[in-house]
Amino acid sequence: MPESSKNSGEPVDSVNVPEADAMDGVAGDSAAEATELVVAEETVAPAVVVAPATVAELVEEKPPAEATIRLEKKHPLAIRWMHWVNFPVLFTMIWSGLLIYWNDSDNAYRHPHAVYRIGIGSLTLVRMFPPWFWKAINAPYHVTEGLGYHFFFMWIFAINGVLYVSYLLISGEWRVLVPERRSLRDALQVTLVDLHLRKGLPPQKKYNGAQRIAYTAVIVMGLGSLVTGLSIYKPTQAHWMTTLLGGYEMARWEHFWLTMGFCAFFLVHVGQVILAGWNNFRSMVSGVEIVPAAKASLEEERRAR
Amino acid sequence: MSDGREEREEQEQRRKWEKERKDREDDRERDWEHDGDQERRDSRAADALEIAALDAAVRAESGRRTRRSFLAAALAAAGGYSFYRWIDRSPGSQLIQRPLRKMLDFNARVSHAVFEERGLAPTFPVAKSMELRTNGNYGLKMDLVPETYRLQMVGVKGAKRLPQYVEDVTAWEYGYAAKKEAGPVEHDTKVAPKTEATVGNGPKAKADPNGDAGMGEGPMMQGGQASTMVSATGDAKQETKMSPAFEKAFADLKKAQGKKRPRGQEEAGMSDSTLDPGTPGLLLTMDELTSLPHHELVTEFKCIEGWSQVVHWGGYRLADLIAKYPPEPRLDGSLPKYVYMETPDGDYYCGYTLQACMHPQSLLVTEMAGRPLAQWHGAPIRLHMPIKYGYKQIKRIGLIAYTDSKPDDYWTKLGYDWYAGL
Incomplete structure (x- = not known):
């Protein structure tokens, strides 16, 4: 899943007019000046009797010089804030969750939890987690801290998530994020390219098929964590929800594996961001990415449909 | 017919003038073309410079935005960390x-x-x-x-x-x-027993993994943990020096209790209620x-x-x-x-x-x-x-x-x- 700076397959079909709102600096000013000059001469020309030489000069007037690059407004401010707020909050949720889970991971003794493992039937390959891991993260006997932080930051995680999804819906940004009909095929292609098994990325706009699927999936996983978390938190009062999820122990299992899913997402995401490079990473902080001037604007994709 | 001849001469003359004019114009045009070539070469160099300047301006704008947003990000990160520190360092x-x-x-x-x-x-x-x-x-x-x-x-x-x-x-x-039977006492303490106590006598005797044999002498009574719910840091018994007046009052209270066992002998101490x-x-x-x-x-x-x-x-x-x-x-x-x-x-x-x-x-x-x-x-x-x-x-x-x-x-x-x- 390459981040969106890998857009070699982008169709170059649009005019390269610099976006005025993305270029409110020096570049924008000079471009605007050039445009004004042309307009003025065209308006003035018919009214004045000019020498043939001047006419010839006017006929031959060249278009104004344009930059070969421009700044693309890639990530809206709200999305950047919510993305970066989510990072430490989700980290705190996972860390405090591990402190809680240590309680029920009595591997060496008589009650290893049957569900937090990789195995079939009575054959267990891996039990989560080995004692050295618990020791390394200083988990033993920090349960109250874990519970305290978990039930504090759950609010921030939930509120941030609700705001994020609301923003996607209201702003129309969801159009660039949710998978399309061709996303699955694209995602396979992108994955094969990433694994150096084939060449040629499919055309993409803001996100490629793999990104659309991954980013949408991680939002759905966030919702899953809220739902499974609530059904573990209130399994008596919200028992219908717990029952729907397959019962209390299943809800815990689901909650745990969703967390493992976040960890896997995190590893792949960070790896791909590193591969995609500085320009792409910077755009998640500053909001803008330097793109070839000829590249189609994302605004069109945002407005599409 | 002299008129005819004069007319021909006149036409010839006119053609000549026109040709001259045309030649002059052509010359001028050629001159212009020549000048244009030079001009276009100059223009291409100027364009390249201008484009480079425009690109540089775009990069400068990006740099400005980057500096501004990374400063905001650093402030936000510092704020977030302060928030965490505030929670972590708050009094208990x-x-x-x-x-x-x-x-x-x-x-x-x-x-x-x-x-x-x-x-x-x-x-x-x-x-x-x-x-x-x-x-x-x-x-x-x-x-x-x-x-x-x-x-x-x-x-x-x-x-x-x-x-x-x-x-x-x-x-x-x-x-x-005294306990007749320890029951299915299980090792749920996360602490290795300090003493391997046994419960019962003769063939019915069995090891009590909790080590206290129900007598309050096992690890739990000696500062060990009975359950994973106990914090690791909270189990150290505090040795505090009491004032003589308080010690006397405490001794009086113990005397008043008589032989009664003091209440609240576990880690959380005596209940306020x-x-x-x-x-x-x-x-x-x-x-x-x-x-x-x-x-x-x-x-x-x-x-x-x-x-x-x-x-x-x-x-x-x-x-x-x-x-x-x-x-x-x-x-x-x-x-x-x-x-x-x-x-x-x-x-x-x-x-x-x-x-x-x-x-x-x-x-x-x-x-x-x-x-x-x-x-x-x-x-x-x-x-x-x-x-x-x-x-x-x-x-x-x-x-x-x-x-x-x-x-x-x-x-x-x-x-x-x-x-x-x-």
Whole structure:
């Protein structure tokens, strides 16, 4: 899943007019000046009797010089804030969750939890987690801290998530994020390219098929964590929800594996961001990415449909 | 015809002029073209410079935005870290940071407002039930002699007129005996036993993994942990120097207690809600409880440690006991908000809202898995309350008191939530 700076397959079909709102600096000013000059001469020309030489000069007037690059407004401010707020909050949720889970991971003794493992039937390959891991993260006997932080930051995680999804819906940004009909095929292609098994990325706009699927999936996983978390938190009062999820122990299992899913997402995401490079990473902080001037604007994709 | 000749000459002359003019124009055009070439070459160089300048301007703008946004990001990160530090460095409120404790209390209010604790726990077929694992034996370290059991009730309406009334319920002496059987005491301590104690004599003797052999001599009584719920840092006994005046008062208190064992011998210490000597109330025998309607329930027991088990419970509704011995109303006619319970030795204690105790599934348990309750499970009476975690489901209930102030709670003192609502 390459981040969106890998857009070699982008169709170059649009005019390269610099976006005025993305270029409110020096570049924008000079471009605007050039445009004004042309307009003025065209308006003035018919009214004045000019020498043939001047006419010839006017006929031959060249278009104004344009930059070969421009700044693309890639990530809206709200999305950047919510993305970066989510990072430490989700980290705190996972860390405090591990402190809680240590309680029920009595591997060496008589009650290893049957569900937090990789195995079939009575054959267990891996039990989560080995004692050295618990020791390394200083988990033993920090349960109250874990519970305290978990039930504090759950609010921030939930509120941030609700705001994020609301923003996607209201702003129309969801159009660039949710998978399309061709996303699955694209995602396979992108994955094969990433694994150096084939060449040629499919055309993409803001996100490629793999990104659309991954980013949408991680939002759905966030919702899953809220739902499974609530059904573990209130399994008596919200028992219908717990029952729907397959019962209390299943809800815990689901909650745990969703967390493992976040960890896997995190590893792949960070790896791909590193591969995609500085320009792409910077755009998640500053909001803008330097793109070839000829590249189609994302605004069109945002407005599409 | 001279006219014709003159005309021809004139036409010729005109052609000549026109040709000359045309040549002149062509020349001029050629000159212009020539000049244009030069101009275009200059223009291309100028364009390249201009484009480079424009590109540089775009990069400069990007740099400006980058600096601005990274500064904002650094400030936000510093703010976020300060927020975390503020929580982490806050003074403690019952062994957890005050903001975390406040949030637990806020969550309790939200839960109560949303659910009102009226939901019923799902029930299961008896076939799905299993033996409940034992976890923690606070208040149970010796066997209670059944004949000496009385249930103390304090704050009961019109208690004075009832035959079970006594002037001082705390004066009742419970009889204890050394444990005959350790029961299925399991290693759930995360601490290697310091001594390998044995329980019983002769061929029936067996090792007690908890190491205390029920005698209060094992690792738990020597600073070890009885359960993973205990914090690692909280178990060091504090050696504090007392002033001579305080020491004298303390010695006087011990003398007044006589031979009585001090209450609150476990890590959380003595309850703030334990009864003062001379508290009047009722002393109920088991017969008065067993005359209530009998109920059975198969529900899932949930421990805050994370494990859960489906258990078959039998006993009497707490709501029925409360209906039989209702609380004394306050002056304005309203009922007290809370209920406090503790073990006969005062080592373990829990607080509840009256509403939680009135929940139809709150059960005073006398049988588990179809058999009479074992001593290690809290005989003769323990509580099952599926709207709360296991740490609220107190074993060997010695006292049930109605109260207006939020009662002390063993695990709350050690950093856990008072509400503990499921």
